[in-house]
Amino acid sequence: MDYRKFGEKYIIRLDKGDEIITSIKEICKKEKIKLASVTGIGATDKVTIGIFELSKKVYNQKEFCEDFEITSLVGNVIMSGDELIPHIHINLGDKDSNVKGGHLNSAIISVTGEIILDVIDGEVSKELNEDIGIKLIKF
Template sequence: MDYRKFGETYYIRLDRGDEIISSILGICQKEQIESAIFSGIGGCRSAEIQTFIPETGSFEVQELKGMLELVSLTGNVVTDDAGTYFHHTHAAFSYKKDGEHHIAAGHIKSIEVLYTAEIELRPVLGGRIRRKYDPETGTGFWDFGTETD
């Protein structure tokens, strides 16, 4: 992995075997980025895609393996009041199975790079977006705080 900051934006190149989500979170921690958005593309080896099932309050996981074209990655990073980092990431992959092209997409748990991934990370400027836990859904949502935060 390598990354550079140009202006206010970070450009990240991930290499074979790198895990995308933990790499993004690691850069945010190292650079003290408390909230950001990101997007990217790449060639991946595996992915865990989650679908939230409201009736059970849990996620179903689909595991993909093989040559996966990461055609779209988008997400955000936020922190809670304790400084814990969280991500909310969605992605779409194209791949061949049994000689046919397929697409799979959804909420992402993890992605491992096969060849490379190219990520643009844009920190929130002039403020901070926090994560606020919602007990009704058992998940977290954006919290903008107050003007003095």
Template sequence: METKRTANCLVIRLDPGEELINSLLTACQEHDIHCAQITGIGAAKKITCGVFDPKTREYHSEKFKGIFEITSLNGTITTMDGGLYPHIHVTFADEKYKVRGGHLNKCVISATAEIVLMILDLEIDRQASQEVGLNLFRF
């Protein structure tokens, strides 16, 4: 992983074999980032993502292995219970151009990933919502 920072932006390049979420958390810790907006693209060989069922309040996850283009990576970094809280969604296409997506749980890079964090000069924490069943922004 390599990074380059300005006052309100961190650009991250991930290399083959790196796990995206762990690398992102490491970069945020190294640069003392607690709140940011995430965008990115790249290539992956293993992706675990899921969808939330609001009726059952459960995530349903699926693991994918193969050749994937990350066509869109979007999300936020906030905090919860004193730690960093990444909330990232992904859209990715396989070698036959079949597109899938959902809440990103894990992503191992195959070639590279280019991620941009817009650093927000805010403190946004999260709190579990009993009504919704998710950890929501707490302002």
């Protein structure tokens, strides 16, 4: 992994074997980033995504181990108390141009990853919403 800062944006190159969520957290901790939007593209061959099932208040996770293009990576990172919470969604294209997507739990880069962190000047937090079962942005 390598990255550079340009104004309030970080351009990140992830290398083969880097894990996306871990890498983003590492940069945010090192650079003291508390709030940012995330976008990216790249390739992965091991990814775990989830879909939140409201009726059970759980994420149903599924792991895929095949070659994918990351056609879209979008989300945010929020520092809530002492916890950095990445909330990122991913779309993946396979060799037959089929697309899978959902909440990103983990993805290992297979070729490269190109990610942009756009730092937002401000702070918000997250608070557990008991009715829904997840932490929501609190202003």
